Amino acid sequence: MNIKWISSLGMAIAMTSVVFAGPNDVWLNEFHYDSPGADTGEFIEIAVGSSVTLSDITVTMYNGNGGSRYADLNATALTMGQTQGGMTLWWLILAPNSLQNGAPDGIAIDIAGTVVQFLSYEGAFVAVDGPAMGMMSTDIGVWETNTSGLLHSLGLEGTGSSYSDFTWTTFPVGSAGQINYMQTIVADTGPVVHYVYQKGFAFSPPKLDVHIGDKVIWIWTSGAHTVTQGSDCASEGAFDATLDIANPKFIWDVPANIPTLVKYFCMPHCNFGMLGVINVLDGVEPDADGDGWADNVDNCVNIPNPGQEDCDGDGIGDVCDPDTVDCNNNGIPDACDTFADCNVNGIPDVCDLADGTLTDANGNGYPDECELPTVNVQLQELRIDQPGADVDEYIELRGEGNLSLNGLTYIVIGDGSAGSGVIESITDLSGLSLINGTLLLAKDAVTLGVATDAIVSFSFENSDNVTHALVMHFYGYNQQDLDTNDDGVLDIVPWTSVVDGVQIIETVGTGDFTYPLVDDMIGPTVDGFVPAHLYRYTAACGNFAMGTYDPNDVNATDTPGTENPACPNPCPSDIDGDGIVGVSDILSLIAGWGGNDPTQDLDGDGTVGVSDLLIIIAAWGPC
Structure with missing residues (x-):
């Protein structure tokens, strides 16, 4: 020892x-x-x-x-x-x-x-x-x-x-x-032992510096005394022992998790000044509110706040900061909260609506004073995945002329720790406008060799079921759970209207929910994956189609900045488009005999010939 x-x-x-x-x-x-x-x-x-x-x-x-x-x-x-x-x-x-x-x-x-x-x-x-x-x-x-x-x-x-x-x-x-x-x-690595002697009505020495694992031994010399841990002559319970002729020594092993300051006294002679102090050099500081933060570093000593939130950085925890204002009572001080503030007065709209500063006569949850006309645009093309890093993610919108997109937001609803219905991505389009009827948004100035109209920051989930939507007057926040009970029905709708969107499916009937903000739904691919590229056909059909996983594939249909593929011909044998497969179509075919015009090369073998003629004959009659 x-x-x-x-x-x-x-x-x-x-x-x-x-x-x-x-x-x-x-x-x-x-x-x-x-x-x-x-x-x-x-x-x-x-x-x-x-x-x-x-x-x-x-x-x-x-x-x-x-x-x-x-x-x-x-x-x-x-x-x-x-x-x-x-x-x-x-x-x-x-x-x-x-x-x-x-x-x-x-x-x-x-x-x-x-x-x-x-x-x-x-x-x-x-x-x-x-x-x-x-x-x-x-x-x-x-x-x-x-x-x-x-x-x-x-x-x-x-x-x-x-x-x-x-x-x-x-x-x-x-x-x-x-x-x-x-x-x-070799040197003994056992505990250090410290001796304290009772000397009359005093402990000698009255102060000790110790470490966790040390031993402190009090030695009796005369009289009847105690060694009692506590302060102000009141016991606090760490130790309390008699020190007299029948009990001439008391041994205390300094335990782990002991405070750095341990006071003790003699119960019968405390008022005579028979006190002692032990400084535990590697002890722990007291934690009055039990939140895991020692009082000497806790920014709210008497109110538990294990996260030590201090949004204004003034050294006083939010839960006890007298400057804290939380008018929407969401537990986050307004000074650090993310909230809808359409009139930009630094106060959440819900508070302005509650006190009459703003109004909502139509009851759509958005202040009338800030409500804008619905922006009529269409989601035209979208890429969310590709081999390797997703450097070519993009969105293409179509509409009339140079239409302003103020009030429009592009959101993605997917999953999170709370389950389905969680906001995964928010792209505010306010301040942007269509350019001659179109707008290409991407991460970089150039995507797939095409100049980008607007650089935006987004990262789309490319697995599981997700819902992409264009909405007006969005006032939610990222990671907000809109489907709180995970039943496939949105419980919270933080927007005034839905403009367009698409439900993208990886697994049918299982996985995370998608939400029918719009009817369009597409996926999965034939090999069971979520579609990487989506586009709308031009002209009247207007429904979504799936492109290739690799935008550099020879069969890729990515057309950022240009017209998308036309609607597929439901009757390819009707070469002249009169709605009837007949003599005129055979004559058109004969005129292109031996060539490779894709409208006449019906079997796609690269040559207009007999096999194409047989296809026309097989389809003879009205389409």
């Missing part, structure tokens, strides 16, 4: 009879007792820790024949040797024949009368007197004989910080005062 003595001048002397040392503080390390002829060169060596006062140590030799002691040796008679790992070797060459030769005989070591070791050689026995009286010795298991060399010894080998870490062995040559051969003493 690594012991740190703490006392005022004079107290160490007064308390030398109080001993808390053990085999880890003092042990027999090496000795020599037998050799040929006269037993010359006998010696004894002990290892002593810094916690023990040398004068308190007595080495007693015992005769195993009867168990009586035959010699005592105070450690102050020894010579200091080598120090290693916090243990110092003390040794003495004895007069010839000072140590008896067994069998058995023994050696006891005591500190101020308390035996910490009673070892024997060539057998075990019970001591009948002296400090080890009544104790059974422990045989070390090795011995010497009269044939052992003059320099022979018995000693400990191994590596460790306490006696139990080593084993006894024989050495052909002793090493009195030096660390034994094959022995390494």
Whole structure:
């Protein structure tokens, strides 16, 4: 045990009879007792820790024949040797024949009368007197004989910080005062022990600096006292112990998660100023509101706020900041909230509507004062996926002339942690206008080789079922859950009207819901994926079709900035388009015979010929 003595001048002397040392503080390390002829060169060596006062140590030799002691040796008679790992070797060459030769005989070591070791050689026995009286010795298991060399010894080998870490062995040559051969003493990493003495009506010392895992031992000297953790003479419960003649010491192991400041007092004598303070250097600061933030760093000490939200950055948490205004009561201060504010007065529209600043006569949830006419545009083309990085995502809108898009927002409804119906993407189109009836929006200035009309930031989900929509006067927010009970019906509709859109499907009947803001629905692809490219046919049919996954595929139908493919011909054999497959169509075919006009090459083999004629004959009659 690594012991740190703490006392005022004079107290160490007064308390030398109080001993808390053990085999880890003092042990027999090496000795020599037998050799040929006269037993010359006998010696004894002990290892002593810094916690023990040398004068308190007595080495007693015992005769195993009867168990009586035959010699005592105070450690102050020894010579200091080598120090290693916090243990110092003390040794003495004895007069010839000072140590008896067994069998058995023994050696006891005591500190101020308390035996910490009673070892024997060539057998075990019970001591009948002296400090080890009544104790059974422990045989070390090795011995010497009269044939052992003059320099022979018995000693400990191994590596460790306490006696139990080593084993006894024989050495052909002793090493009195030096660390034994094959022995390494390492520093004890055990807890530090701090001593506090009761001295009259005071604790000495009154203040300690400790670490978690240390031990604090209070020592009684007189009177009747307590060691009670608390402040203002009131117990707080960490410890409360009696300190008197029947209980002369109290030991407290400094626990983990203890506050950095621990105050204590003596209950009967608190008003006399019998107080103490322990500073736990690696302790934890108190947490009055239990939110996981210590009071010295908590921005709201008495109100729990584990997130430490402080939207205005003034060092005071939102939940206790007197400057906080949250008129819509959503738990986010208005100064940091994202909300609809059509009149740009810094106040949520719902609050302006509630106090009459704004009105909503038509009850559509949007202030009349800010409502704009519906923008009549159509979603014409859309790419949401491609091989590799999605660098060519784009949206193309069509409408009349240079129509303003003020009030129009492009949103995507998909999934989130709350389930289906979560806003995934918001693109506000206010401030933009069509350019000669069209507008191409993309991430970069050029997409698929075409100059972009407006650069916008969006990232579309390209798996699962999603709903893309153009809406007027959107006043929701990103990640808002519009389908709170996940039943496929929107519970919240933060817009005034839907202009256009499409439901894009990856899995039919399973996965996340899509929402019929518009009737158009497309997907999945023939191989079971969400469509990567969507476009509307031109002319009257106007419905959506699926393009290719790769925009660079030879069959790709991406046409950003130009006309989309025309509606497919439902009657390809009607070459002249009169609604009837007949003679005129055969004549048209003959006129193109041998060529590759796709309107006449009905089978797509690259040549207008017999096979195409047979197709016309097979389709003869009205379309």
